[in-house]
Amino acid sequence: MEQHEIREYFDQHSIQKVKFAFADIDGVLRGKVISRRKFEAGLKSGYGFCNVVFGWDSADNPYDEVKLTGWHSGYPDTPTRIDLSTFRRIPWEDNLPFFIADFSHEDGNDLVACPRSLLKRIARQSEEMGFRAEIAQEFEWFNFRETPQSLHEKDFRNPEPLTPGMFGYSILRPSLETAFYHDLFDLLTEFDVPLEGLHTETGPGVYEAAIHHDEVVRAADKATLFKTAVKEIAYKHGIMATFMAKWNADLPGCSGHIHQSLWTPDGSKNLFYDPGQPDNMSELFRQYLAGQLYCLPHILPMLAPTVNSYKRLVEGAWAPTTVTWSVDNRTTALRVLNHAEAYTRLEQRVSGSDTNPYLAIAASLASGLYGIRHRLTLDIPATVGNGYANKTNGVIPANLWEATRVMKQSPVAAELFGEGFVDHFTQTREWEWRQYARQVSDWELRRYFEII
Structure with missing residues (x-):
């Protein structure tokens, strides 16, 4: 308006x-x-x-x-x-x-620390290169029959899930909470955060939602608003929603996958799609993918920004641990979907639901554009089968401290985002790690209190 x-x-x-x-x-x-x-x-x-x-x-x-x-x-x-x-x-x-x-x-x-300002700058780079970036983020999250007050009184122990058991893609489970389930879909649409789909995921009280794709900045706006809107709608129903990447060691983590494609400025042609090339992937798509593979170790804290993020990135937990790509394989870091022009895109599967959408999307787009600018070749073969076993191109760092040290010293990160942003952001991640390192966990008490 x-x-x-x-x-x-x-x-x-x-x-x-x-x-x-x-x-x-x-x-x-x-x-x-x-x-x-x-x-x-x-x-x-x-x-x-x-x-x-x-x-x-x-x-x-x-x-x-x-x-x-x-x-x-x-x-x-x-x-x-x-x-x-x-x-x-x-x-x-x-x-x-x-x-x-x-x-x-x-x-x-612009203020160097402002995530939306950073994304707007990356979006302008895309436009200047002749591309319209179309993005969509999807989220998984857990729902509990709790309030902020009740959860604090319980010291965050044993929250009551909205529904019991593992029941992914269930039609039955949402019928227990029809008002909440349909409020999510309908109120988010009224809030101009339209959903493409909403369903249960595997785990007690887990939902997953995919947001309709849009121009990159508007897509990030919607993803950011989605997380807070879900929490506010949940409050109205006496429910608490959490977007932690991994709230329980014995349950699956929560993803925040990012779907990406580049189009002509008028949106009439998907520049990732070329039916005359292997896997229907245009040369531009291959360069974009090569850029994301190359830059991944340099930008990881923007995709996995918390200590908890790395508890999700473990083998066999539906989240990647290796620097890999594939065609429609959910065990790799990057997944190509290519069956038709309208739907050809790259899914970045590293980011969890705990991401800052502006930063995760900026990191994804900037690294893809890096591959195009530098005309990188996709010399890493697609993974077939178990991506966890393919460590030939490296593995994802095991914790926030390791990932942040790489980004802080990376000339690639400085080129993508500017030295001012990298300095500020990595300082905040180092702070996050130091706060964690000072704590004594329940695991340590159970393991060492009596025996050691």
Whole structure:
């Protein structure tokens, strides 16, 4: 919508307040409700927002070494701008108007830590190369009969799953929670996050949803909003949803696979599809895939950003552990789907549901474009059979610390995202690892308390 259309809508519906939010470095939405008067006053100059939101972690603990902000800077305000094209209404909040914001500026002096600004820059690179990037992210998540209060009182132990047992693709299980199940599908569609499909996955209380594909920035907006929207809709039904990559060692993890393709600017032709080439893969597609394989070790923390991410990336758990690709094989890091032009795409299977969609999608697109720019050849053969056993091209690092050390020192990462972003992001990941390393786990208590 244009400004005048939004004002007309507000007048017609007597709108006096709006909500806006942006994603922090972890993909957590931070924002506020503001008056219509403040909203209109800031459309040109922006809105001041304390930059501590890029100076603390997901638990609001200040980072100790990031340069962007901190006690040394006094945590000043930084201008954030609302993107009017993201206007939508929140159907479970009486259709309250909602907008996405970011820290992009007309002069190009974007805040280096802003994930959406980074993705917008990568999207412009794609457009300048003559491509329209179409992206879709899908998510798995667990649902529990809990509230934030009940879960804290239980110290996060033994949460009650929404439904028992392992029952993937079940038609029966969702019938137990018809109101919640259909609210997810219908309210998300009303919220302009339309789903392609929704079903149970294997595991107690697990759902999976695929979001309809869209232009890259809009796709990332929808993926980011999806996670918070699901949690809010779940709250309305007395349910808690978690997007942890692996909440229980004995159960499957939760993926956040990213489907990607490049099209002509008008969207009329899929540039990945060439029926005259092996596997229907165009040369452009092969270069894009080669770029993702080459860059994967350099960008991994953007696809697996938490300590918990790496608990999912283990053999035999429906998540990849090797730097591999295949044609329609779910044991590899990258999976080619190629049976028709309309559906030919690359599925990146490393990322879990705990990703920041802006960063995971930016990393995927940037690495693919890297392969095209550098005309990389796809000299790694497709994996046939068990991808876990194919270690010829390397394995995925075992933890966040190892992955972050590689990215921090990588000239490839600096080329893709800029030194400022890489420095800030890797500092935040090192902080995350240090917080984890200081803790004493239940496993350690059970193993060592009496015996050692």
